[in-house]
Amino acid sequence: MLIKLKNVNFTYMSNTPLAQRALENVSLSISAGEFVGLIGPTGSGKSTLVQHLNGLLEPLEGEVLIEGKKIGGEISPLLVRQKIGLVFQFPESQLFEETVFKDIAFGLRNLGYPDDEIEGRVRKALAMVGLDYFEFKDRSPFTLSGGEMRRVAIAGVLAMNPSCLVLDEPTSGLDSIGTREIISHLERLNREEGLTIILISHDMDEVAHLASRVIVMNEGKIEFDDSPRRVFSQKSDLLKIGLDIPQFTSLLFMLKEGGLDVPLALFELNEVKNAIVSALERRFS
Ligand SMILES: Nc1ncnc2c1ncn2[C@@H]1O[C@H](COP(=O)(O)OP(=O)(O)OP(=O)(O)O)[C@@H](O)[C@H]1O
Ligand SMILES: [Mg+2]
Numbered sequence: 001m002l003i004k005l006k007n008v009n010f011t012y013m014s015n016t017p018l019a020q021r022a023l024e025n026v027s028l029s030i031s032a033g034e035f036v037g038l039i040g041p042t043g044s045g046k047s048t049l050v051q052h053l054n055g056l057l058e059p060l061e062g063e064v065l066i067e068g069k070k071i072g073g074e075i076s077p078l079l080v081r082q083k084i085g086l087v088f089q090f091p092e093s094q095l096f097e098e099t100v101f102k103d104i105a106f107g108l109r110n111l112g113y114p115d116d117e118i119e120g121r122v123r124k125a126l127a128m129v130g131l132d133y134f135e136f137k138d139r140s141p142f143t144l145s146g147g148e149m150r151r152v153a154i155a156g157v158l159a160m161n162p163s164c165l166v167l168d169e170p171t172s173g174l175d176s177i178g179t180r181e182i183i184s185h186l187e188r189l190n191r192e193e194g195l196t197i198i199l200i201s202h203d204m205d206e207v208a209h210l211a212s213r214v215i216v217m218n219e220g221k222i223e224f225d226d227s228p229r230r231v232f233s234q235k236s237d238l239l240k241i242g243l244d245i246p247q248f249t250s251l252l253f254m255l256k257e258g259g260l261d262v263p264l265a266l267f268e269l270n271e272v273k274n275a276i277v278s279a280l281e282r283r284f285s
Contacts, residue, residue, distance in 0.1 A: 001068065002164060002196055003030040003053055003084070008062035010048060022048040023059075024220040030198065032163065035190045037211030037228070038200045041242040044217040046200045047089070050166045053198070054084040067163075082111075085162030089169045091153030095141040100126075103141055104156045125159035126152075128193075129185050147178025151185070158189075164196040165189070171206065179206075186210065208232060208246040208267035216243070229265035248272045255279075 010023040022045045030036060040046050051057040052064050055077040066083060069075035088094065097103040104122045113121070123133045129151035136144075141152055150170065157165065167186070171179040187210060189195040201207050207214060207228065214231040216224040218241045224231045232238070232249050239245075245253075252264050255276065262279045266272045 001029050002032045002066070004028075004065040004068075005052065005059075006063050006065070008052060008059040008064065010052065010057060010060050012048075014060060022220050023052070026062075026220075026222055028215065028222065028225060030164075030196065032196050033190075033194050034196055035210055035212050036198045037207035037214045038198060038217065039202070039204070039207055039214060039243060040217030040223075044241075045220040046217055047168055048220075049217065050086060050168060050198065050200065053164075053166055054086050055080045056086070082160050083163045085157035085160055085165050087154050087157050087165065087167045087170060089172065091156075091170075092141070092146070092149035095149060095153060095156075098140055099138050100131075100141055100144075100152050101137040103152060104159050107156065107160050121159045121161070122155075125155035128158050128189060129155045130181060131155070145178065147174050147181055150174065150178070150182065154182070154185075162195075164198065166198040166200075168200045169202065170199070171201070171203065183210065204232070204244045204246045205248075205267070208249070216241075228267065232267075233265045235264075 005026055005028050008023055008026045012020040012022055026049060038046050038049070048057065052059060055071045058072065064071045066075055066080055071077065071080050095103050097106060101122055104125055105118045108118045108121055122137070126133050126136060131148065131151055141149055144152065154170070171182050174182065183206065186197055186199065190197050199207070199210065211228055214224070214226065214228050215222060216231060216238070223237070223241065224234065232245050235245050235253055246267055248267055249265055252262050252266060252272065255262050256264060260279045261282065262275050266275055
Protein backbone atom coordinates (compact mmCIF):
# COMPACT_ATOMS: atom_id res chain seq x y z
CA MET A 1 0.00 0.00 0.00
CA LEU A 2 1.48 3.32 -1.08
CA ILE A 3 -0.28 5.51 1.48
CA LYS A 4 -2.12 4.53 4.62
CA LEU A 5 -3.70 6.77 7.26
CA LYS A 6 -4.84 5.16 10.50
CA ASN A 7 -7.24 7.10 12.72
CA VAL A 8 -5.62 10.44 12.08
CA ASN A 9 -6.73 13.37 14.21
CA PHE A 10 -5.42 16.87 13.75
CA THR A 11 -6.21 20.18 15.44
CA TYR A 12 -4.62 23.51 14.53
CA MET A 13 -3.30 25.42 17.56
CA SER A 14 -4.30 22.62 19.89
CA ASN A 15 -4.29 23.45 23.58
CA THR A 16 -5.00 27.12 22.88
CA PRO A 17 -8.32 28.98 22.93
CA LEU A 18 -8.00 29.20 19.13
CA ALA A 19 -7.88 25.43 18.67
CA GLN A 20 -9.50 24.39 15.41
CA ARG A 21 -10.24 20.73 14.77
CA ALA A 22 -9.44 19.90 11.16
CA LEU A 23 -9.27 16.08 10.86
CA GLU A 24 -11.34 13.63 12.83
CA ASN A 25 -10.53 9.94 12.79
CA VAL A 26 -9.46 9.83 9.18
CA SER A 27 -8.47 6.38 7.91
CA LEU A 28 -7.77 5.54 4.29
CA SER A 29 -5.48 3.55 2.02
CA ILE A 30 -4.32 4.52 -1.44
CA SER A 31 -2.64 2.01 -3.77
CA ALA A 32 -0.08 2.75 -6.45
CA GLY A 33 -1.66 3.78 -9.76
CA GLU A 34 -4.94 5.14 -8.37
CA PHE A 35 -6.44 8.47 -9.47
CA VAL A 36 -8.26 9.81 -6.43
CA GLY A 37 -10.49 12.88 -6.46
CA LEU A 38 -10.72 14.62 -3.09
CA ILE A 39 -13.74 16.87 -2.71
CA GLY A 40 -15.55 18.63 0.10
CA PRO A 41 -16.91 22.05 1.00
CA THR A 42 -14.56 24.85 1.97
CA GLY A 43 -12.94 24.26 5.36
CA SER A 44 -13.69 20.52 5.33
CA GLY A 45 -10.04 19.53 5.80
CA LYS A 46 -8.85 18.65 2.28
CA SER A 47 -5.65 20.74 2.34
CA THR A 48 -4.95 19.66 5.90
CA LEU A 49 -5.31 16.03 4.87
CA VAL A 50 -2.91 16.24 1.92
CA GLN A 51 -0.29 18.03 4.00
CA HIS A 52 -0.27 14.94 6.23
CA LEU A 53 0.61 12.76 3.25
CA ASN A 54 4.08 14.23 2.83
CA GLY A 55 4.92 15.04 6.41
CA LEU A 56 4.30 18.80 6.27
CA LEU A 57 1.82 18.33 9.08
CA GLU A 58 2.06 15.61 11.70
CA PRO A 59 -1.03 13.94 13.12
CA LEU A 60 -1.87 14.76 16.71
CA GLU A 61 -3.12 11.18 17.04
CA GLY A 62 -2.94 8.25 14.63
CA GLU A 63 -0.33 7.54 12.02
CA VAL A 64 0.58 8.03 8.39
CA LEU A 65 2.45 5.25 6.59
CA ILE A 66 4.19 5.53 3.24
CA GLU A 67 4.92 2.14 1.67
CA GLY A 68 4.28 0.65 5.09
CA LYS A 69 6.75 2.92 6.86
CA LYS A 70 5.74 5.43 9.47
CA ILE A 71 6.59 9.05 8.61
CA GLY A 72 9.05 10.46 11.10
CA GLY A 73 9.98 7.04 12.47
CA GLU A 74 10.87 4.56 9.74
CA ILE A 75 10.99 6.98 6.79
CA SER A 76 12.51 10.45 6.88
CA PRO A 77 10.43 13.53 6.02
CA LEU A 78 12.97 14.36 3.28
CA LEU A 79 12.41 11.04 1.50
CA VAL A 80 8.66 11.31 1.99
CA ARG A 81 8.63 14.73 0.34
CA GLN A 82 10.41 13.23 -2.63
CA LYS A 83 8.03 10.27 -2.92
CA ILE A 84 4.84 12.24 -2.40
CA GLY A 85 5.05 15.39 -4.51
CA LEU A 86 2.68 18.08 -3.33
CA VAL A 87 1.63 20.90 -5.65
CA PHE A 88 0.11 23.66 -3.55
CA GLN A 89 -2.79 25.84 -4.57
CA PHE A 90 -1.50 28.68 -6.82
CA PRO A 91 1.97 27.05 -7.02
CA GLU A 92 3.13 29.74 -9.45
CA SER A 93 3.43 32.08 -6.48
CA GLN A 94 6.39 29.94 -5.42
CA LEU A 95 8.32 30.30 -8.68
CA PHE A 96 11.26 32.56 -7.95
CA GLU A 97 14.32 31.69 -10.04
CA GLU A 98 15.31 33.74 -13.08
CA THR A 99 14.78 30.91 -15.57
CA VAL A 100 12.37 28.03 -15.95
CA PHE A 101 15.32 25.61 -15.95
CA LYS A 102 16.66 26.86 -12.62
CA ASP A 103 13.25 26.80 -11.06
CA ILE A 104 12.58 23.18 -11.99
CA ALA A 105 16.16 22.21 -11.05
CA PHE A 106 15.98 23.86 -7.62
CA GLY A 107 14.97 20.80 -5.57
CA LEU A 108 17.41 18.54 -7.42
CA ARG A 109 20.31 20.95 -6.83
CA ASN A 110 19.49 21.01 -3.14
CA LEU A 111 19.77 17.23 -3.10
CA GLY A 112 23.18 17.49 -4.77
CA TYR A 113 22.40 15.74 -8.06
CA PRO A 114 25.12 16.04 -10.76
CA ASP A 115 24.51 18.50 -13.63
CA ASP A 116 23.82 15.96 -16.36
CA GLU A 117 21.29 14.11 -14.19
CA ILE A 118 19.60 17.44 -13.43
CA GLU A 119 19.40 18.36 -17.09
CA GLY A 120 17.88 15.01 -18.00
CA ARG A 121 15.30 15.26 -15.25
CA VAL A 122 14.34 18.85 -16.12
CA ARG A 123 13.87 17.86 -19.78
CA LYS A 124 11.71 14.92 -18.85
CA ALA A 125 9.63 16.94 -16.38
CA LEU A 126 8.95 19.66 -18.97
CA ALA A 127 7.96 17.01 -21.51
CA MET A 128 5.58 15.48 -18.95
CA VAL A 129 3.64 18.75 -18.76
CA GLY A 130 3.84 19.34 -22.52
CA LEU A 131 6.30 22.24 -22.60
CA ASP A 132 9.16 22.27 -25.13
CA TYR A 133 12.55 22.22 -23.39
CA PHE A 134 14.38 24.55 -25.78
CA GLU A 135 11.51 26.97 -26.06
CA PHE A 136 11.05 27.34 -22.31
CA LYS A 137 14.25 26.53 -20.42
CA ASP A 138 15.78 30.02 -20.57
CA ARG A 139 12.59 32.02 -20.18
CA SER A 140 11.81 33.89 -17.02
CA PRO A 141 8.90 32.18 -15.24
CA PHE A 142 7.30 35.60 -14.87
CA THR A 143 6.87 36.05 -18.64
CA LEU A 144 4.74 32.90 -18.96
CA SER A 145 0.96 32.63 -19.18
CA GLY A 146 -0.89 31.55 -16.04
CA GLY A 147 -1.34 28.03 -17.39
CA GLU A 148 2.31 27.73 -18.42
CA MET A 149 3.47 28.97 -15.01
CA ARG A 150 1.38 26.38 -13.32
CA ARG A 151 2.75 23.64 -15.57
CA VAL A 152 6.30 24.76 -14.73
CA ALA A 153 5.44 24.54 -11.03
CA ILE A 154 4.06 21.02 -11.53
CA ALA A 155 7.21 20.11 -13.51
CA GLY A 156 9.32 21.20 -10.51
CA VAL A 157 7.55 18.56 -8.43
CA LEU A 158 7.66 15.91 -11.17
CA ALA A 159 11.43 16.40 -11.55
CA MET A 160 11.83 14.85 -8.10
CA ASN A 161 10.44 11.65 -9.60
CA PRO A 162 7.63 11.17 -7.07
CA SER A 163 5.57 7.97 -6.75
CA CYS A 164 2.50 10.07 -6.10
CA LEU A 165 1.49 13.52 -7.28
CA VAL A 166 -0.88 15.44 -5.01
CA LEU A 167 -2.46 18.57 -6.44
CA ASP A 168 -4.46 21.13 -4.47
CA GLU A 169 -6.89 22.68 -6.97
CA PRO A 170 -4.50 22.72 -9.92
CA THR A 171 -6.92 24.35 -12.36
CA SER A 172 -8.48 27.05 -10.19
CA GLY A 173 -8.23 30.47 -11.76
CA LEU A 174 -7.17 29.15 -15.18
CA ASP A 175 -9.11 29.72 -18.40
CA SER A 176 -10.57 26.76 -20.24
CA ILE A 177 -7.51 26.25 -22.45
CA GLY A 178 -5.14 26.32 -19.45
CA THR A 179 -7.45 23.96 -17.60
CA ARG A 180 -7.69 21.51 -20.50
CA GLU A 181 -3.90 21.44 -20.89
CA ILE A 182 -3.37 20.53 -17.25
CA ILE A 183 -6.17 17.99 -17.18
CA SER A 184 -4.98 16.20 -20.29
CA HIS A 185 -1.46 15.87 -18.89
CA LEU A 186 -2.70 14.56 -15.55
CA GLU A 187 -4.81 12.01 -17.37
CA ARG A 188 -1.83 10.86 -19.41
CA LEU A 189 0.60 10.75 -16.46
CA ASN A 190 -1.77 8.45 -14.61
CA ARG A 191 -2.73 6.25 -17.55
CA GLU A 192 0.58 5.95 -19.34
CA GLU A 193 3.20 6.50 -16.67
CA GLY A 194 1.20 4.83 -13.90
CA LEU A 195 1.69 7.83 -11.63
CA THR A 196 -0.60 7.81 -8.59
CA ILE A 197 -2.57 11.07 -8.47
CA ILE A 198 -4.59 12.70 -5.71
CA LEU A 199 -6.51 15.70 -6.97
CA ILE A 200 -8.34 18.23 -4.81
CA SER A 201 -10.95 20.04 -6.87
CA HIS A 202 -14.13 22.06 -6.54
CA ASP A 203 -15.05 21.14 -10.11
CA MET A 204 -17.27 18.08 -9.97
CA ASP A 205 -17.17 17.58 -13.75
CA GLU A 206 -13.39 17.50 -13.61
CA VAL A 207 -13.40 14.96 -10.78
CA ALA A 208 -16.06 12.77 -12.40
CA HIS A 209 -14.12 12.76 -15.65
CA LEU A 210 -10.69 12.01 -14.17
CA ALA A 211 -10.94 10.10 -10.94
CA SER A 212 -11.49 6.38 -10.53
CA ARG A 213 -12.25 6.93 -6.85
CA VAL A 214 -13.78 9.89 -5.03
CA ILE A 215 -13.27 10.77 -1.38
CA VAL A 216 -15.73 13.26 0.09
CA MET A 217 -14.71 15.20 3.19
CA ASN A 218 -17.03 17.12 5.45
CA GLU A 219 -16.14 18.78 8.76
CA GLY A 220 -12.84 16.94 9.00
CA LYS A 221 -14.37 13.49 8.39
CA ILE A 222 -14.60 11.20 5.39
CA GLU A 223 -18.28 11.07 4.32
CA PHE A 224 -17.91 8.89 1.24
CA ASP A 225 -15.07 6.96 -0.33
CA ASP A 226 -16.26 5.14 -3.42
CA SER A 227 -16.43 5.10 -7.23
CA PRO A 228 -17.52 8.36 -8.92
CA ARG A 229 -20.72 6.63 -10.03
CA ARG A 230 -21.74 5.68 -6.53
CA VAL A 231 -20.61 8.94 -4.88
CA PHE A 232 -22.34 11.24 -7.38
CA SER A 233 -25.57 9.25 -7.14
CA GLN A 234 -25.87 10.61 -3.58
CA LYS A 235 -27.33 13.86 -4.88
CA SER A 236 -29.21 14.96 -1.77
CA ASP A 237 -26.37 14.13 0.62
CA LEU A 238 -23.90 16.06 -1.50
CA LEU A 239 -26.18 19.08 -1.88
CA LYS A 240 -26.82 19.04 1.87
CA ILE A 241 -23.13 19.51 2.64
CA GLY A 242 -22.83 22.23 0.03
CA LEU A 243 -21.37 20.30 -2.89
CA ASP A 244 -22.57 20.12 -6.47
CA ILE A 245 -22.98 17.13 -8.70
CA PRO A 246 -21.55 16.91 -12.23
CA GLN A 247 -23.66 18.68 -14.88
CA PHE A 248 -24.47 15.49 -16.77
CA THR A 249 -25.62 13.84 -13.56
CA SER A 250 -27.81 16.85 -12.87
CA LEU A 251 -29.38 16.59 -16.32
CA LEU A 252 -29.97 12.84 -15.90
CA PHE A 253 -31.62 13.42 -12.50
CA MET A 254 -34.00 15.94 -14.15
CA LEU A 255 -34.87 13.52 -16.93
CA LYS A 256 -35.46 10.76 -14.43
CA GLU A 257 -37.69 13.01 -12.32
CA GLY A 258 -39.54 13.79 -15.56
CA GLY A 259 -40.23 10.08 -15.97
CA LEU A 260 -37.49 8.97 -18.36
CA ASP A 261 -35.79 5.72 -17.35
CA VAL A 262 -32.11 6.73 -17.49
CA PRO A 263 -29.12 5.77 -15.33
CA LEU A 264 -27.97 8.68 -13.17
CA ALA A 265 -24.23 8.66 -12.90
CA LEU A 266 -22.79 8.96 -16.39
CA PHE A 267 -20.14 11.58 -17.01
CA GLU A 268 -19.10 11.42 -20.65
CA LEU A 269 -21.07 13.10 -23.43
CA ASN A 270 -21.31 9.96 -25.55
CA GLU A 271 -22.46 7.72 -22.72
CA VAL A 272 -25.10 10.27 -21.74
CA LYS A 273 -26.33 10.66 -25.30
CA ASN A 274 -26.58 6.90 -25.81
CA ALA A 275 -28.42 6.43 -22.53
CA ILE A 276 -30.97 9.13 -23.40
CA VAL A 277 -31.47 7.77 -26.92
CA SER A 278 -32.06 4.22 -25.69
CA ALA A 279 -34.41 5.41 -22.92
CA LEU A 280 -36.43 7.32 -25.54
CA GLU A 281 -36.45 4.29 -27.86
CA ARG A 282 -37.71 2.08 -25.03
CA ARG A 283 -40.38 4.58 -24.20
CA PHE A 284 -41.69 5.02 -27.73
CA SER A 285 -41.29 1.45 -28.98
N1 LIG B 1 -3.08 27.44 9.44
C1 LIG B 1 -4.25 27.27 10.04
N2 LIG B 1 -4.48 27.69 11.31
C2 LIG B 1 -5.65 27.50 11.93
N3 LIG B 1 -6.70 26.88 11.36
C3 LIG B 1 -6.57 26.46 10.12
C4 LIG B 1 -5.35 26.62 9.38
N4 LIG B 1 -5.51 26.08 8.16
C5 LIG B 1 -6.76 25.59 8.11
N5 LIG B 1 -7.41 25.82 9.28
C6 LIG B 1 -8.78 25.40 9.63
O1 LIG B 1 -8.86 23.99 9.51
C7 LIG B 1 -10.08 23.59 8.88
C8 LIG B 1 -9.76 22.80 7.62
O2 LIG B 1 -9.12 23.66 6.69
P1 LIG B 1 -8.54 23.20 5.28
O3 LIG B 1 -7.72 24.32 4.77
O4 LIG B 1 -7.89 21.88 5.43
O5 LIG B 1 -9.88 23.04 4.44
P2 LIG B 1 -10.09 22.81 2.87
O6 LIG B 1 -11.05 21.68 2.73
O7 LIG B 1 -8.78 22.69 2.20
O8 LIG B 1 -10.84 24.15 2.43
P3 LIG B 1 -10.78 24.97 1.02
O9 LIG B 1 -11.68 24.22 0.07
O10 LIG B 1 -11.35 26.30 1.38
O11 LIG B 1 -9.34 25.04 0.56
C9 LIG B 1 -10.85 24.86 8.64
O12 LIG B 1 -11.74 25.02 9.70
C10 LIG B 1 -9.80 25.95 8.65
O13 LIG B 1 -10.33 27.16 9.11
MG1 LIG C 1 -7.80 23.86 0.74
